[in-house]
Amino acid sequence: MTESDLPEAAQPHTHDPEEEDQFAVGYVPGVMPGKWFRRWEERHHKPVLSQQQLRADGWREALTNGDIKACFVRLDWEEQDPSLEELRQNFRAVALYEELQVAVLDQDHILTVAESLTTDELNAESSPQQKPATDDAGMAVELTAAGVGPVILPMSLARLHHRKDVTYRQLTDAPTIPVALVWPQDLSEEDEATVQQFVGIVRGRSANSGRDTPPSKEQESKKKKQPQKQQPKAPQRRGGKGPKGAKAASASKNARRRRPR
Template identity: 40%
Template sequence: MLRVGFIPGVEPDRFARRWRSGQRPARLELVPVPLSRQAEVLGTGEVDMCFVRLPLEADGEDTAGGPGELHLVELWEERPMVVVGSENILSLHEELTVADLAEDPEIPSAHPDDAADRVAVVATGVGHALLPMSLARLHHRKDVVHRPLADAPATRIALAWPRAADDAVRQEFVGAVRGRTARSSR
């Protein structure tokens, strides 16, 4: 069995369908993982691989650039979004810049798993929250809107797994994520 974790905002269904479409060497189990535990679940072996949001931090340190503990395959970038109440004047813009946000207070993140709480505060008409696009969509409500933030860096999603646990099954899953089917060759 191959246990693959995924953080909020990542939708692993298309990869799971591709994996299950042919004769694969292991059964796939998808495991939801809170953002705050993305590095931990890899270290403890709770999952074999995990879709993670970079930078991958463990105990306050960035492990993504660490000396070879994890394989990281960067997959895509997520556009930064501004979430505001639907009555906020900023909701009238199609796209926002950091300068546009100068007069509107930001609801800061208290911990990595608080996106839904910050969106709830924004829905009351107080301030704005900055979220990756996938989280803004995941926590969408009728009383908020999200707009692209043009001049902020994107976040990146990657597939990570321990270097010490690399094997043919994991490499096969990487191939499936990159678009190979059971019938295609490397």
């Protein structure tokens, strides 16, 4: 996939009646949420999930406009990327996993003999390109293939833009890059419930979990209409209620025992 294949930045949202019955989830380039999308479909959850790849500079607008209900985003990569704590000031978010950073090298580079590299080793043998924005990663890999120099990328972006004339090596001392699932704070109650159901799948909740399949509105309505069960009354002892009745019954029983035959 090249840079031109990426969708344009999100446009102002227009409501389509067919979209109202869909659960639209976005993801930025390189992030691969396909296994979670498949699990949603395999469990026959409603509404139908619609997946959308977005430009990395367009996910905020897409969430704000309502084009999507949730999005997989990469944090702390570009200068404008928020940390998870900063993100939660305006959105809801859950951290998912950490991506490794790699150095993308042309196939003839001397450092390809190593299985992994440190940042110092990379800088000692080459002059890496300036760190590119996510949406410019494809062009940076092309420049690497042309001999301009290595480029450091999250591993998922290196895999997305892989070419036969380049390879990559893990940077063992580079910090990891977090990936999170993000959604607006002001979703409707119904949409929030749908997102929470999807969060359960992403976090590995099984299909048999009671939390994975919330009760339908019809089930909740029936539950509310059912009368409360009354506690069974305690059986009454012969001889009346209370201590006096109990004593009378005991005395009568003893008298029968002493009655001569």
